[in-house]
Every structure is written in structure tokens, then in C-alpha cells.
Amino acid sequence: MTRRGFLLLTGTAAMTRNTASAEAKRIGLIHAGSRQENQSLLDAFRENLSALGWTDGSNIAVLDRWAEERTEQLPAIVKELIGSDITALVTAGSPATLAAKRASATIPIVFVGVDDPVALSIVDSLGQPGGNATGLSLTSSEVITERLELLRELVPGLRRLAVIVRDDPGLDQRLQDIRGDAQRKGIEALMLEATTAKGPVKRARTIALAAESRLPAIYSFRIFAVEGGLMSFAADYVDLFRRAAGFVDKILKGAKPAAVPVEPPRKFDLTLNLRTAKAIGLTIPPTMLASADEVIE
Numbered sequence: 001m002t003r004r005g006f007l008l009l010t011g012t013a014a015m016t017r018n019t020a021s022a023e024a025k026r027i028g029l030i031h032a033g034s035r036q037e038n039q040s041l042l043d044a045f046r047e048n049l050s051a052l053g054w055t056d057g058s059n060i061a062v063l064d065r066w067a068e069e070r071t072e073q074l075p076a077i078v079k080e081l082i083g084s085d086i087t088a089l090v091t092a093g094s095p096a097t098l099a100a101k102r103a104s105a106t107i108p109i110v111f112v113g114v115d116d117p118v119a120l121s122i123v124d125s126l127g128q129p130g131g132n133a134t135g136l137s138l139t140s141s142e143v144i145t146e147r148l149e150l151l152r153e154l155v156p157g158l159r160r161l162a163v164i165v166r167d168d169p170g171l172d173q174r175l176q177d178i179r180g181d182a183q184r185k186g187i188e189a190l191m192l193e194a195t196t197a198k199g200p201v202k203r204a205r206t207i208a209l210a211a212e213s214r215l216p217a218i219y220s221f222r223i224f225a226v227e228g229g230l231m232s233f234a235a236d237y238v239d240l241f242r243r244a245a246g247f248v249d250k251i252l253k254g255a256k257p258a259a260v261p262v263e264p265p266r267k268f269d270l271t272l273n274l275r276t277a278k279a280i281g282l283t284i285p286p287t288m289l290a291s292a293d294e295v296i297e
Helices: 003-023 035-051 071-082 094-103 141-154 171-184 199-212 222-226 237-252 274-279 286-291
Strands: 025-031 060-066 088-092 109-114 133-137 160-166 188-194 231-235 268-273 294-296
Touching: 025 035, 025 071, 025 094, 035 060, 035 088, 035 237, 060 071, 071 088, 071 094, 088 094, 088 237, 094 109, 094 133, 109 237, 133 237, 141 171, 141 231, 141 268, 141 286, 160 171, 171 188, 199 222, 222 231, 222 268, 222 294, 231 237, 268 274, 268 286, 274 294
Parallel strands: 025 060, 025 088, 088 109, 109 133, 160 188, 268 294
Antiparallel strands: 231 268
């Protein structure tokens, strides 16, 4: 082969690679937390995209952005991604989803882990979203009931309950749900909003206060139990992000978010921290231990 022929072939190969790169669908992914703490979610999302025929770096490009607990940065992150010629946005949690909805009424949005997308006006209804957003909610009537039942199993005579919640969008509906379920069980619920500090600082302080008071506590996210909280009963976020890839696949194949029903979580995990239980003088019932998905010793 002549040198000229080699150069021509090399140039053709380069042009082919550039064309493939240019044709890759760009998917923006926004999370209010940190990549370090949530890498498993991104991995699950990419892995299932690949299983569905979309390989990051080949026919698709996932542009992931992390607010590092600074939710005030979300509008700017959304704007930057929209300017990157994205095909769709994947948003984790209510603040990121609301920021995306305010920024665009046309770019398809797949949200993950929004408490009540109807109450927040993100969708018209769960069955017929009606706009440019659909995805996976945290709305499940069984979750609050199960958390209260777990606490009652630990504390059979439970009559008063302190509920500490983040000041996230959709808070009012969440409080109503908790208060209503507690009342039906004869439990008085005292509602408290955690409005100060951010992310890990707030989490560590909440765990420390419960430990200092020797109070049994159940949390909405697994990481609390991992970092010293007594227990968590939470939607499996890895499963949610894996399923989010399926929504993106539908949109890339031509589906409109308006007609793709919102889905609830399907998988929940109970995590128990036996070190914390021992420290506050609590014995975990054998039946609860047997049903736990994860036990930290």
C-alpha cells in the first residue's frame, strides 16, 4: 500500500469516528448530590442503557452533572445542559426536576425519585403525564405504613413520634400522609423541618441527635443506616436508576413523555445497624432481622 493510500484510509477512519460521535444522542443527567456518594446510581443507569443497545461513548453520550448538595446551582446546571444539544434530561429528585421543568416545556424529562409529581404539577396524572416529563416517583401508599409498622415492632407501646423532614418541594403533602397514617394507628406525630445545613452535615447531625437521645429512628435513605442510623426502609435507588434507562430508551425510540405512565418504586430495602441498636440498648426482634435486606454489624 502506498503512503498516500494509507493516509487516505486513516483519514476515512477518522471521519467515520467523528461522524459516529456527532450522531450520538446526548442525555443530560442531573443529581443534587455528589458523584462520589452516588456513583452506583450512574453505573446502574449506564449498564441498563447498554443492555438496551445504547452504549455511552458510542451511540449515546451521558452528560452527568452534580450539584454537590447546592440546590441553588441546579438552574444553571440545567441551562448548561440544554445548551449542549441534549435529546433528553434525567433528573434525580424534586428540586432538579422542578428546575428542568421551569427551564423547558419541550425537552423530554425522565425524573427519578420525586415524592408526588402530581401535587408538584410536574405531571397532570400518573397514568397520563400530559407534558414533557415522566419517570419514577417515590409515591407508594405502603412506604409510610411500613415504616410506622417497623417502629411499632421495635417499640410496641409507641404513642408519640417525632418526624424530621427536609424542606423539599412537596413537603405539605408528605406531612399530611404521615400524620394521617399515624393518627389511624393511634400515634401522635410531631412534625419538625430540618431547614439548616446541607447534605452530609445535616445527615450526621440528625444521626448524632438520635444516638445522644437513645431514640430509635427509621430513615428514608439507606445511607443514614450505613453512617450510623438505626435503620432505613427505602426505595432501592439503584433499581430506580436502572429502570430510568428504560424510560430513556422509549423516548429515544420515539415515545412522548406525555403518554408514558409514571411508575412507582417496586423494590424496597430494609437496612439494620446492629452497632447502633446495641449502643442505644435496643434488641432487634428476630423476625425483623430475618426480613432485613442488609444488616450492619
